[in-house]
Amino acid sequence: MAAVAVALGPGFGEDQEQLEQLIHVEWRVAWLRLAFVVGLAGIIFGLVDLAHPKYRPDLVVVTIVAACSHAAVQVLWLFRGHRHAYLRAYIGVSFDFITVTMAMYATGGYQSELYLLLYPLLVSVAMRFGLRAVMVSAFLCAGMYLGAAWLHGDPLERSKDVVVLRILVMLVTAALAGGFHRELARRLGVLIQTRKMRDDFLMVASHELKTPLVAIRGISQVLDRVMREGSTERALLQRVDASIDRMQRLIRDLTDAARVDAGTLTLERDTVDLVALARTAVDEARLGNPRREIKFRSNEEILRVDADAQRLSQVFANLLTNAIKFTTPDKGPIVLELRREGAVALATVRDKGLGIPSDSLPVIFEKHGRSTKTPAMGFAGLGLGLYITRAIVLAHGGGISVESREGEGSAFTVRLPLLPEPRVAAVPIDATATE
Amino acid sequence: MGPKKGVLVIDDDLPTLETLELMLQVSGYQVWTSGYARDAMRLAQQHRPDVILLDLMMPEADGFKVQEQLRTHPETAGIPIVLISAHHTVRTAAKSMRIAGVLEKPFHLDELVKCVEQATNGASEAT
Numbered sequence: 001m002a003a004v005a006v007a008l009g010p011g012f013g014e015d016q017e018q019l020e021q022l023i024h025v026e027w028r029v030a031w032l033r034l035a036f037v038v039g040l041a042g043i044i045f046g047l048v049d050l051a052h053p054k055y056r057p058d059l060v061v062v063t064i065v066a067a068c069s070h071a072a073v074q075v076l077w078l079f080r081g082h083r084h085a086y087l088r089a090y091i092g093v094s095f096d097f098i099t100v101t102m103a104m105y106a107t108g109g110y111q112s113e114l115y116l117l118l119y120p121l122l123v124s125v126a127m128r129f130g131l132r133a134v135m136v137s138a139f140l141c142a143g144m145y146l147g148a149a150w151l152h153g154d155p156l157e158r159s160k161d162v163v164v165l166r167i168l169v170m171l172v173t174a175a176l177a178g179g180f181h182r183e184l185a186r187r188l189g190v191l192i193q194t195r196k197m198r199d200d201f202l203m204v205a206s207h208e209l210k211t212p213l214v215a216i217r218g219i220s221q222v223l224d225r226v227m228r229e230g231s232t233e234r235a236l237l238q239r240v241d242a243s244i245d246r247m248q249r250l251i252r253d254l255t256d257a258a259r260v261d262a263g264t265l266t267l268e269r270d271t272v273d274l275v276a277l278a279r280t281a282v283d284e285a286r287l288g289n290p291r292r293e294i295k296f297r298s299n300e301e302i303l304r305v306d307a308d309a310q311r312l313s314q315v316f317a318n319l320l321t322n323a324i325k326f327t328t329p330d331k332g333p334i335v336l337e338l339r340r341e342g343a344v345a346l347a348t349v350r351d352k353g354l355g356i357p358s359d360s361l362p363v364i365f366e367k368h369g370r371s372t373k374t375p376a377m378g379f380a381g382l383g384l385g386l387y388i389t390r391a392i393v394l395a396h397g398g399g400i401s402v403e404s405r406e407g408e409g410s411a412f413t414v415r416l417p418l419l420p421e422p423r424v425a426a427v428p429i430d431a432t433a434t435e
Numbered sequence: 436m437g438p439k440k441g442v443l444v445i446d447d448d449l450p451t452l453e454t455l456e457l458m459l460q461v462s463g464y465q466v467w468t469s470g471y472a473r474d475a476m477r478l479a480q481q482h483r484p485d486v487i488l489l490d491l492m493m494p495e496a497d498g499f500k501v502q503e504q505l506r507t508h509p510e511t512a513g514i515p516i517v518l519i520s521a522h523h524t525v526r527t528a529a530k531s532m533r534i535a536g537v538l539e540k541p542f543h544l545d546e547l548v549k550c551v552e553q554a555t556n557g558a559s560e561a562t
Contacts, residue, residue: 203522207492210521211448213541218454221544222461248541 267308274303281316293333327353352409446490491520
């Protein structure tokens with residue numbers, strides 16, 4: 001007579017990695033609490049629904065796998081033979097279909113607030129057509145659509161059995177929801193622990209690797225200070241310093257890549273002038289490569305972005321270093337060019353060097369994803385530079401792209417969202433608005 | 436130029452500690468050092484340094500904890516503190532804690548001197 005079905009969404013039962021991707025660390029505890037509260041609200045909603053004097057329950061039910069199973073339910077209703085019930089159910093189910101579909105899409109990110117707004121709204125509209133719908137929302141857990149249970153009332157029938165069954169179903173779904181809740185809490189506990197261990201290891205590893213460099217660098221510089229200008233020893237010391245620089249960059253790249261993997265690359269944002277920052281990057285590249293011609297061009301005086309200056313410098317340093325590394329000195333200058341395009345700043349590093357073979361282009365931003373020709377040519381490096389560069393740019397809400405032809409050179413373009421212009425205030429309101 | 440400025444350095448890594456002492460002495464500072472976080476308060480009260488360099492990661496107590504202790508005593512509360520760390524992300528935390536500066540490992544001699552000078556100048560402007 002009455003059927004009960006519980007739909008499980010695609011989220012549950014996925015492996016840890018996927019869970020990890022889906023769950024935003026800071027929000028997970030909050031979402032668990034929220035999901036629990038919403039689940040309770042769903043049950044109370046159902047109880048109130050039952051107590052309603054005009055309520056005439058007959059239970060049919062719903063969903064097998066997420067929203068698509070609604071189609072099957074519609075067919076089920078069709079074969080029950082109640083014309084009015086069919087019509088009403090059809091409308092009600094359609095509303096539910098919209099609700100759940102939107103919930104699924106909405107919670108693909110972490111925006112279940114949307115779902116929370118939509119659910120009462122759409123269900124109340126559905127109820128206007130004489131249908132009662134209950135959805136136990138605890139299946140929506142930690143920002144993921146896990147699944148849902150629906151109960152639909154047929155206004156043409158009244159049956160005690162159905163009332164009992166309905167309560168039973170609610171209890172079962174509540175228990176199920178509790179099970180999900182516990183399982184998720186357990187998995188999240190494991191995740192939190194794993195992530196913490198990894199973060200701790202990163203902190204310690206980077207600290208331990210950098211610490212010996214303090215003494216090497218410090219002593220070499222103290223020696224440099226006391227040695228005669230132009231002496232051989234001093235020239236040798238400069239080589240020590242250059243090697244420390246290289247070591248430091250390698251350690252930084254290793255720890256940065258691990259941070260990118262762990263999703264813990266954090267930015268120290270501030271208002272930064274991209275023009276000044278890029279100019280400094282070019283100056284530093286010139287200093288490190290005195291025999292190379294490196295040009296700086298900008299149509300703009302100032303390009304203000306909300307960014308981590310140190311990280312952005314790293315982006316330009318990486319791109320310039322690559323350009324220098326893959327261009328022989330006779331192939332003309334390397335150019336860093338800045339321009340504005342609407343609300344976006346564009347920075348292009350262009351060289352006329354070796355270029356990247358077309359089959360390597362798709363992988364160069366991946367970890368160790370160098371050009372197929374690189375290893376054979378014996379270029380040093382870990383192959384992490386562009387991987388980190390891309391991650392930094394993405395973290396800033398920007399993008400990076402490359403145009404290259406083998407033998408003709410490459411052009412890497414970084415796009416970053418600009419901060420709104422600080423307008424000269426004509427009216428005081430403007431001044432506060434741009435603050 | 437007046438009397439030598441005094442710097443107290445607390446770092447549990449002995450080579451780092453000795454190097455910092457050397458670097459600061461070469462740059463014309465008077466230096467006191469200790470490898471133990473627990474000595475920070477005693478040495479600060481005893482010598483009244485112009486600036487304290489604190490390593491962030493130490494086995495007994497981290498740099499933040501030591502700076503909290505130093506802040507609670509009126510004698511040492513006003514001494515500017517520079518944190519030495521291997522991570523540039525410490526800067527955010529430092530911003531909210533009246534830290535005069537952050538030195539990221541490994542640093543150049545010029546950076547060290549600049550940081551110490553900025554810390555001491557900042558303190559004299561504030562008082």
